[in-house]
Amino acid sequence: MRRLAKHKEEGGADIDLTPMLDVVFIMLIFFIVVASFLKEAGLEVNRPDDSKSDPSDATSILVNIHADNQIWMENRRVDARAVRANIQRLLASDPDQAVTIKVEKGARANAVVDVADAAREAGAGAVNWASAGGR
Numbered sequence: 001m002r003r004l005a006k007h008k009e010e011g012g013a014d015i016d017l018t019p020m021l022d023v024v025f026i027m028l029i030f031f032i033v034v035a036s037f038l039k040e041a042g043l044e045v046n047r048p049d050d051s052k053s054d055p056s057d058a059t060s061i062l063v064n065i066h067a068d069n070q071i072w073m074e075n076r077r078v079d080a081r082a083v084r085a086n087i088q089r090l091l092a093s094d095p096d097q098a099v100t101i102k103v104e105k106g107a108r109a110n111a112v113v114d115v116a117d118a119a120r121e122a123g124a125g126a127v128n129w130a131s132a133g134g135r
Contacts (some may be wrong), residue, residue: 060100060128061090063115067106071115083115087122098126 063083064072071078073086091097099119103112119127 059094059096060098061087061119061124063087063099063101063119065101065103065107065111065115067104069108069111071111080111080114080118084118084122087119087124091123095123096125098128099124100128100130102130 062073066072071080071083073083078086087099099122101112101115101119116127
């Protein structure tokens with residue numbers, strides 16, 4: 001019996017995992033708390049309902065973005081680089097006009113953002129969004 005007890009004492013070195021588990025739980029809590037304070041960068045867009053009236057009235061500058069990313073203003077196709085200049089020209093006659101961007105389903109997001117940025121840079125006070133409906 002004595003031999004068995006002596007052999008257990010020599011070879012059986014147990015590792016206590018409690019401190020390691022405490023560290024893991026503290027790290028988990030830290031990452032959860034930090035993640036709750038992080039805000040991802042993005043663009044929040046409130047999409048209009050199709051049932052609402054058409055905001056493209058006479059007091060608004062209308063910019064259409066088709067599904068193939070073509071930009072149309074005043075019934076003519078406009079290059080993406082010329083959107084800002086066209087909006088500035090139209091705002092010169094009435095600076096209180098809003099810009100309404102009508103986007104068809106399938107248009108790329110970067111085309112939409114480029115037009116919205118051009119409208120803001122041109123000095124538009126308000127940029128409105130409209131759905132293109134059933135086109």
